[in-house]
Amino acid sequence: MKLIKNIILLCSAAFITNSCQQGLLDTNPYQAMGSGQMWTNESLADMGVNAIYNTFRYDRIGRRIYMYDALANVSQNRDGEALLQGTATTGADLFSGYWKEHYEGVSRANDAITNLPEKAPLSAEKMGRLVAESKFLRAFFYYRLNEVFKGVPIYTTPTSVSEYTLGRETEAKVWEFIISDLTDCINEPNFPDRYVKGNSLYGRATKGAAYALRGKAYMWLKEWAKAEADFKKVGEAGYKLFEGSYSDLFKEANEQCEEMILTVQNIGVVNCGSDTQKALGTRSSYGSGWNTFCPNPDHVDSYANIDGSPFNWDDIIPGYNLMKPNDRVVFFLRDNMTDAEKGKINSPEMSQYLPEGNEARIMKAYENRDPRLKMTIITPYSTYRGVLSGKENTVTLRHPYRTDNLPEQDLQLASSGKYYYLYRKFVYEGLDETPSRDYGPIDQPIIRYADVLLLQAEALNEQGKTAEAIECVNKVRARAGVALLNSNQYTQVAGQDNMRERIRNERRWELNCEGVLLFDEMRWRTWENTFKPTNGTKEIWGGIYKSCAAWKGDYMYAWPIPLKECQMNTNLIQNDGWTN
Template sequence: MKKTYRIFSLTVLAASLFTAGCSNDLLDCNPYDAMSSGVVWSNETNADQAVLGVYQAMMSSYIALIGGPSSNTTDSWSIESLGWTTDARATPAWATNNLTPTTSLVELYWKAHYEGIARANDCLVNLPNVPMDSGKKARLIAECKFLLAYYYYRLNAVFGGVPLYIGQTSAEDYKKERPTEEAVWRKIIDLLTDCINEPNLPNKYASGNNDYGRITKGAAYALRGKTYMWTKEWDLAELDFKNVKSCGYSLYQGDYKKLFKRENEQCDEMIFSAQCYNKLWLGNFTNFRFGSHVSYGWGWNSYYPNTDFVDSFEYADGRPFSWDDYFPADPENGIPAYSSMEPTQRRVYFLRNNMTASEISTHERWGVRMDLYLPDGNEERLAAAYETRDPRLMATIITPNSEFLGCVNDVENTYWMRTPYRGYAAPNYDIETDTKTLYLYLYRKFVAEGKEGMIDRDYSDIDVPLIRYADVLLCLAESINEQGRTSEAIPYINEVRKRAGVAELNTPGNPYVQVSGQDDLRKRIQKERRWELCGEAVTYFDEVRCRTLADYYGNGGGKKEWWGMVNTAYSWPEDDRFYRWPIPQSEIDQNSNLSQNPFYNE
């Protein structure tokens, strides 16, 4: 009889474990159909596959992946779209003050993580009794403890105190009360400390190792350091992040854009990644969700870079970017500065060259300042506003009038991001999006260029980085700065900036990168993390921890076209309630001991 798991979310059964019908690749396996609990825990091979089931729980669009495959019509959410950097076509509920205990995201996020917790606990209970090599057994137990900590980390970050189920639980325990947020952080730290103290858990796996993708001490140090940041134990966080380097991890020194390609998915920068395969529910959906109609397989651009975020990228010399630098006021000719124009008027600066008379007439009716249009140089005039910026901008994002190597009907072609859109076929080769009437930025990051080894648009085999060394370096810098040692923190940020090709902080003679003090560096680190880690479902947790979401959602933020035209305005409640998600009502209905977070009982 098929074995199932009692999930601690009372409405869900955890998915099946995985059997010996797997290849050597982590997670590349098929669910069993007729294996009893006794058989699962009867030998080393089956037990090992059970542990892989704990890893496989990460392959949820609410944990490690961005969005879901096209067949998953219920999922239009991503943790990536909840922060500053990325917007979703399906507007997040709290962006318009509509987050409630019955919001589907809240319930599905809760269930996905507790499914992973259930799998981890089942392994922790049963692994000690499996007849197998004691060293490997200890390593597998450590891996499960890490994954248990990881799932709780992500729950505690958004709900602030969730029921703790560790190991064997009785039926009565299924209705536990919520502990404090602090108590959950302490338990996470305990679990990760056990991992770090386990001598059979390796510091790091080399690229190509059969066990690459499994948990390492380096990953445990990194996650424990991140946990200490939530508890503001900055000195302990600093030590943990420094130990990550001692485990053998380092910053990739090649081109930033190539870091996210297949050939570098096992480079020394990658500390913890979701292992992906060209198979249903084992692949990376990001190519589909970030891609456009001209990317491999006809993407949907469900998620795209936020315009305000794109405008935040500085010049390569560290100078703050301003559109007024390129489109200044000319009072004598009645031309206001870019920032003083109505968004509709300044659309003119983003138009393609050689527009037809009909296209020009249409834009004039819309109120666009077509008297400022350059028929033979409009694209070139705009290009400099992007080309002079932080190189990560154009490596990460498809900007107006820039090119992209796409693949339509299995044929590669170079396409261009232009407005007004004319068509993706010859002779225009315009990039077509799923939002043709809106002109939005698109991601290059994680999107296949041409065919690039793709088999199915929905299931890329390129791994999803969850923790990488650049993230650790910036966390280390923050931890040191929060202890008041600002000058000591700067070199760690500069490692990341140097690789990116931007001016290093405190460069002599450059006034734009001089750090004035602790608060100045704190804000610089927050911006650096957005530029470096956008699209990786990381920075939302930064915004919650640092309580910076209100700065974006409540300060004129929203879905905007390139020129700042607001499509959907965002808002933020004065009570800051959305820094804590509501506990799912479906869980409270079945567990009367669960208390609701403030403001959600109204």
């Protein structure tokens, strides 16, 4: 049973309001009674803390965090993204929504941290646990705010909207505050290391999660030894890699495995599940999705071969790399095209089309690759177990599309006439997974042990402990079924710099759709690589559908303080480079 999932239903119906007052959401989320009454018995205290967890239902905190990968050039937003296209202003919802949702979480946590000790009739053991949970969640919200805004106001007590007048603390001061809260959690004897599958409290914050988040904060501060020590503590708390396949890790049956440290607790009930089926799924998916977010072809090309050697299109089709992107469409066309279909293809390379064998030729590009590629992404001419008119329908990703009915059974995209890579990860298949387009039951990972292992490897490598870093990465690679580092000529690590890039790529391949890669790119200060006119939304062969803006300068590494918040609180000073 998923306690948090079920409690959320009650909290949402009886106690939570999403009303806002111009900027920050209402600091009093309890419509049925005043905040002071909220903590006067054990049941209400439980609901008050569960109200903090309820913020994970918000899009930018937990429910739709996969969308951040579209800013990291790993995924792409088929509808475009204002920030990448260079049109985002300080009033953009990306910034204001992120600020508003995370500060509502802060507000609810402050309410609990202040009122639980003063008013709640709880045992010492439960009091210690609930306060620790609340401090962990407050630290999490401030962590996420500090990642992008680089210094924010720190509120520690229940505060009305009219009293939100503090100026910004420095980025360093906010990291110090986050670490202090997490240290309190870690030092609380009644805060458990972790919960095992089936425990009625599974889904709540744990000491292992606190170590993981504190280690992440130390990574931003480049305090590598402290980060290393915290990440080791996560393993000692009982977290470890899931022993099955990478694809099985993201199935409902395994969502409470030892690898999951912090997750959004989803359930197949309206407003209490994920919406990946709609955003990542296709028209052939159960419920008819929109494939709004698709894998970026540049990211797909980055997946190495299974032996660790780099993938090169010229090894499959000589001369491919020198061709103009849109001319490459010829290699992705289906066998036995009609004359009418051929007439719609605008490529001077049609002489290279094979009426028989065109599909087989392109499929070779995806053979013998890192197995996570096909477990994450639906590649050309691979199959997908969809649903059509209430019945299972195995379809194939072909181009050009004809019909998803018999005899063709083509996979249907939401964009007519276009040809994108599509996600398989977090997209339900067949009738047996029984989702709906709007509320899938699979939990959304926020922190999992593979993430921690790769961060531990980074912390070790930055201290010059490259051999130990290799051991951490190889644990992840072994589960993936790809050649281990230092096992052959292609995987031989050539020093600290080479290892640094290998770790970064490993994170890009391992953590796609999990909402962490944008923040990696910002922390590494490599995000500018996304902002190139040659990037943007692309079809499989690299042809640009929506172009990207050029990088405007290092000021982009700090998001603007939302315009509305600056107007409400004149003590907020805007980040350099942004104009209100």
